[in-house]
């Protein structure tokens with residue numbers, strides 16, 4: 001499409017957008033009496049208007065049924081998460097039994113590594129991307145240490161080549177080849193949080209599986225943002241958080257994926273808790289742990305009903321919008337943001353704002369990460385905030401902006417460009 005850097009063009013695209021009504025289902029913070037230009041769904045998604053209602057329903061159930069809420073017909077908290085397995089499965093390309101909401105992300109990273117990081121003297125290394133999200137680095141290092149190895153030796157962090165900002169798939173595959181007999185696990189982000197690069201999870205997984213290497217992905221930035229086919233790709237496990245693109249409340253419930261190929265593997269150990277016990281017989285309270293088949297067998301503690309209520313509000317919106325429609329809009333919206341930023345540079349006559357996220361739409365979600373080559377990059381960012389643009393800032397000079405197809409408009413992107421241009 002040939003884009004134009006005009007308000008009327010942006011408004012035309014909004015008029016043609018079949019998903020435009022969804023914006024009205026979200027609460028948008030105000031700035032000087034106008035909707036803020038919120039480009040930070042990569043960090044915290046906006047609140048759906050229906051969240052309050054879902055939480056209120058839950059509070060009323062608690063009020064009226066108390067403990068009987070777990071089983072009373074029509075309430076049945078016991079099964080509340082099951083209605084969400086279908087929605088989650090559609091978003092990540094899984095079977096419903098392969099996914100479940102539970103816990104928080106870093107907790108799930110640990111629980112998944114307990115099962116899927118099975119080091120032996122010969123095969124004990126983990127491959128991850130350099131500059132991964134800190135929590136993933138800490139979780140991986142501490143798991144390695146827990147098994148008696150040193151992170152310096154056992155964790156391979158693959159970074160971009162000298163002078164580049166992105167990882168090349170061929171380099172990832174070559175690294176796998178080189179360490180094929182030592183790698184116990186590959187655990188990468190689906191999308192790197194800093195660069196916004198979407199990795200070729202299918203190619204990486206298929207390449208690693210031929211050597212018998214276990215593969216997992218942290219989908220914090222990919223879930224609800226990038227197309228996923230976890231089951232077909234043969235990914236062993238994954239986990240994500242729900243408060244970024246999934247709009248399910250700050251610190252909201254996380255989720256996991258476990259491929260059904262792993263269900264029958266008796267060697268998989270897990271840190272067990274009663275909520276992972278076979279559902280039919282859980283309340284017989286017997287002595288020996290017997291896991292529920294599927295992802296639910298990794299649950300540990302009683303489901304967090306309030307967080308599930310918030311999650312439900314958001315997942316209902318995803319169900320109605322349809323992920324493929326969202327992705328189609330997302331590609332266009334991010335391409336427009338790219339065009340607008342390029343335009344600001346052209347107008348300035350120099351590369352003030354360098355987009356480091358891949359220009360190929362297959363290698364990114366909606367987020368664009370920008371290195372500001374401005375003499376005072378932090379000031380630029382502060383000026384954006386003062387003018388009603390919310391993005392985020394990562395030291396020393398990276399700004400991230402994510403136009404989210406559920407609630408952002410082409411006009412948001414156009415106005416963002418106007419404000420960015422003030423800083424030339």
Ligand SMILES: *Cc1c(COP(=O)(O)O)cnc(C)c1O
Pocket residue numbers: 104105106107133135136189193218220221241
């Ligand atoms: C956001 C994010 C986290 C945060 O983990 P929490 O346990 O939810 O605090 C972890 N890893 C990645 C890759 C993230 O993007």
